[in-house]
Amino acid sequence: MADQAFVTLATNDNYARGxxxxxxxxxxxxxxxxxVVLIGPQVSDPCQCVLKRIYDEVRVVDVLDSGDAAHLAMMKRPDLGVTFTKLxxxxxxxxxxxxxxxADTLVLSNIDELFDREELSAAPDPGWPDCFNSGVFVYRPSIETYGKLLEFCTEHGSFDGGDQGVLNGYFSDWATADIAKHLPFIYNLSSIAxxxxxxxxxxxxxxxxxxxxxxxxxxxxxxxDPKAKKISGSEQDVSSNPTYLLEWWMLYSSSVVPMLHEQYGDQTFHSGCVEFLCSEMMTIEIEQSESTLSLPHSLPQPSSQERKQKWEQGQADYMGMDSFDNIKRKLDTFLK
Incomplete structure (x- = not known):
């Protein structure tokens, strides 16, 4: 239907690429x-041009900020403030x-059936399943709802400092009112869970x-590296699934980067694609068919405090240091 749309948000050039x-x-x-893509005024002209080639509608919006510095600092994610622009x-x-x-989602198959759902339909958040994750949700545009959401922000703020806290606060009966509004997890599969x-x-x-x-x-x-199909990074997130990461980069390098180069022309532009990877950066070698991640043994081990924070964030290293076998071994030693 012409009056139905997928909508996303990009507040800067990095999220514009996503x-x-x-x-x-x-x-x-x-x-x-x-x-439809909503963009902040900081998105550059070349990126706007590429977005206009992909999206039916590109709309510049003001960047709303929660102003909730205490909660954002607590989460150590100050960048979440601008996600209030999502409203x-x-x-x-x-x-x-x-x-x-x-903008950090990737579609793996046709999902038009989501439009059969009603507002507010969303998938449970992996960290707290009685809350929905605001990365994918079905809604009905309404100036009245928009006004009420802003009013809710003013009166109640956000319990997590971001848009997810606001939306879960406003649509507070999501967990209990109507199971039909619970999207299956396959519509919002968390790469870190x-x-x-x-x-x-x-x-x-x-x-x-x-x-x-x-x-x-x-x-x-x-x-x-598109030729070798190698992904590298100095801050490798060991819980990300390399198959999906590779799929993102294959699509980006083959379909998006050529359009970006066309728009930037002779201007300096770093696409993130390289032919030769720096030796000091750790490298993930991935074949299209692989679904497991092998990391170099020389990776620095996290401190006790860092491991504690990972556990509290639901990001324990279940395939490594925090595996069941390792935990059981430590318990056995302690009990002896």
Whole structure:
């Protein structure tokens, strides 16, 4: 339907690249819906031009900030403040129904069936399943709802300092009111939660339709050698699934980078794609068919405090230091 759209948000050029890949992945899987991207004024002209080639509508919006410095500092994610800009998506009233998707998501198959759902439909958050993750949700644009959301922000703020806290506070009955508004996890598969329940991922992961690159390190934070199909980065997130990361980079390098080079012309432009990787950066060698990640043995071990923080954030190294066998071994030693 012409009055239904997928909507995303990019507040800077990095997230604009993510939006480009998301848009191309939706196109590649033959969506029949319109594509809309909301962008902040900081997005450069070349990136805007590429977005206009992929999306049906590119709209510049003001960057809203939660102003909730205490909560943002607590989360150690000050960049989440601008995600309040996401609330602008409710102003797109020329559409009857929309599906919002974060710019760090990637579509793996056609998901037009999401438009059969009602507001507010979303998948559970892997960190606290009684909350929904605001990376993918179905909603109905409404100036009235937009006003009420801003009013809610003013009166109650956000319990996590970001848009997810606001939306869960406003749509507070999501967990209990209507199970039909609970999207299956395959529509918002967290790349950092895959290894927390590996048997389930092996059983159901093949049905995934949307992968969400949660966490601070985004796909565009790495570098990529298209010829060797190698991804490298100085801050490797060991819990990211390399298969999905490779899929993101293959799409970005083949479909997005040529358009970016065309727009930038002779200007200096770093796409993130390289032919020769620096030897000091650790390298992930990935074949298209592989689904496991091998890391060099020389990786620095995290401190006790860093491991504690990872556990508290639901990002324990279940395949390494924090594996069941290691934990059991330590318990056995302690009990003896």
């Amino acid at each position: 939006a480009m890949v998301l848009g191309k992945s939706l196109r590649n899987h033959n969506t029949s819906k319109k594509l 602008h998506c409710w102003t797109l009233t020329h559409y009857s129904k929309c599906v919002f998707m974060d 895959i290894y927390t329940y590996l048997p389930a991922f092996k059983q159901f992961g093949g049905n995934a339709k949307v992968v969400h690159f949660l966490g601070k390190t985004k796909p565009w934070s790495y570098t990529f």
